[in-house]
Amino acid sequence: MNFQSSRRRGEDGVAVVIDFLLSNARLVLGVGGAALLGIATLAVKRLIERAGRAAEDEKVEQKMAESWEELSLVSASPTLIRKGLEGVVMKRVTKATRQQKADLCRMPDLSSPEVQPKPETKRLQLCVLTLQERLQQYYSSRAALALPEVQRAQALALDICTEIQGFLHSRHPDMPLGEMSLGGSLLDDLQVVSADHACLLVPLQLEASLWRLIPGEETLLTHPLHWMVRRVNLEYFPRGRSYWDRYLVGGYLSAEAVVSMFTKAVMETVNWLSISSTLDCLVRPVLGGPDLRLEIRPESGKEGMDMSDQPLFVSMLPVLREGDAVLTAQPELTSPWVNAWRLSLYPWETQRLAQLDMADSGCRRHTLKILKAVCRLSPALRPLEAAPLANLILHLSDSESDWSESSLDVRFQQCITELISHLEQGALHSYFKPAVNLLSSLSEDQVDQMGFMLYCAVSDPEILLI
Structure with a gap:
């Protein structure tokens, strides 16, 4: 036997x-x-x-x-x-x-x-790699994007930007728009895993004497991120004086109405077949969703193109600017309030991280990209978006001064521990708007899955780097 x-x-x-x-x-x-x-x-x-x-x-x-x-x-x-x-x-x-x-x-x-x-x-020999070495290896293979890939995605997004702006100028010459530009993580070198999405900022130009941007705390909604845009001086400048008066709802500029207008004026009207032929790729709108999004796929048989490549999604984002405040029209985030605009904290967070790293040659952005890649590639952690991770690092920077490359492993483990603590409390407050809980959108089941995964990673952080 x-x-x-x-x-x-x-x-x-x-x-x-x-x-x-x-x-x-x-x-x-x-x-x-x-x-x-x-x-x-x-x-x-x-x-x-x-x-x-x-x-x-x-x-x-x-x-x-x-x-x-x-x-x-x-x-x-x-x-x-x-x-x-x-x-x-x-x-x-x-x-x-x-x-x-x-x-x-x-x-x-x-x-x-x-x-x-x-x-x-x-x-x-592979097993004896330290956590520091594994993190550097993971960053190179998963978090960092190849420069040609980024440049190609940026070029495609800018080509689409040029086509859309030219179309709007020709079909709606009276629409007061600023210069469209590329924004978001693809521009700021914060995109991870693959260059598969981009954002086109469409600035709306408002007359300063006719419109007032009201902070969220001063509105009836009392939400710090939900701002409103009120039409003022109606007694001197009656309705119709501004181009954007046609999108008023109850005396306020409606973000939902503006997005609906761009859906009809761009997504449902542009000759995408002609643009596809011009750009040597397949361009089509993604209809039915709350956002303005295009899907770009490489065309078969074209030199340098591979149909196995994943598509690039380009989102149009109408924005309003006043000082350092940037408001975005995103009904999916402000529903059910049709008049609410979303205050974007992304520019402040990105700028703050860059300033801190520049001051001490730190690895905060490096750490953020690793955390973003980990969450994107892990089904249990996927609901964690970039904003909570960026704010986690900003909060940690207030208490930890050593962000050198040699301390990457220590900071990574500390981020795991801090994240568990926030999940247990059910709250991770925004660095710039403490009244905002960045974990409020997570369900109880999602929190349980994340907590379980992170608890396991406390004793073996490398399970997150598989």
């Missing part, structure tokens, strides 16, 4: 049961309970594995004691777990790293022709 084979099948069966319990624990116990069970099951699995095989260079009793040390955390409260988990994990990681370095020192010289490297040796 092959006892070793039978024992292995038994271990696998137990592992399957434990993995099943762990994967479904979140649904029953929530984030905290699932994290607690995760720590317990991990310790039990290690205990079973160590008890099932004889150690050649260490005593079984020592291994068993270490497993029970980890398992003892289970009887502690969640607060004690958070405090004790880091110490136990770091003890285990330090010991494993020390052992790996010792093993490498005993390895034969692989450059010698007599010694051929084996696949196991290559895997071992």
Whole structure:
């Protein structure tokens, strides 16, 4: 009888049961309970594995004691777990790293022709990468975009911008618009994974004597990000004096009406087949959604084009500017208020991050791009958008002064811990508008999934970099 084979099948069966319990624990116990069970099951699995095989260079009793040390955390409260988990994990990681370095020192010289490297040796060499090295590797392979890819996406977006602006000038010469331009993460080198979306800013020009931009706190909505644009001086300049009077609803310029106008004037009217032929790519509007969006795909058979490339989505965004305030027409964010405009905090956040990094040669934007890539590539973390991550780093910058490249791993782990804390509280306040909770749009189930994933990453941050 092959006892070793039978024992292995038994271990696998137990592992399957434990993995099943762990994967479904979140649904029953929530984030905290699932994290607690995760720590317990991990310790039990290690205990079973160590008890099932004889150690050649260490005593079984020592291994068993270490497993029970980890398992003892289970009887502690969640607060004690958070405090004790880091110490136990770091003890285990330090010991494993020390052992790996010792093993490498005993390895034969692989450059010698007599010694051929084996696949196991290559895997071992990869495993000894530090978290700092893994983060740099992840940034290069996932977060950072190739310059030709970015330039090609920007060129396509600017070509579309030129076509749309020319069409509006010819068909609606009386519409007071400023110069359209490219904006957003593609322009600011904050886009990650792939250059697949761009934003065209369409500035509306308002007469200063006829319109007043009202901050959100002063409106009936009392929402700091929901501004309104009131028509004033009607007794001296009656309705019809301004081009934008035709989009008034209840005495206010309606963002929803402006977006509806651009949908009919651009999305449903422009000859996209002609533009596709001019640009050597397939351009078509994405209709039915709340935003003004175009889809651009490479055309088959064109030199330098590959149909396997993913499409580029270009969004038109009507904006109003007054001083340093930028208001956007985004009904999907201000619904059900048809008159509300959205105050964009993105320019302030991006500028602040750039200023801080320039002052101390920091890695804040570097860290942000890694976090954005992690969230985009992880189904559990995907609902986390760029704004909460940027504000997380801005808040952390107030308490942490060392943002050098050498501290990237420390700051990354700290971001994970801080994010867990905010999820537990159910709030992450905007850096520039503390009254705004950037996590308010997340459902309870989404928070549970994120919390579970991040709790696992506390002891093993590299699971986020797979």
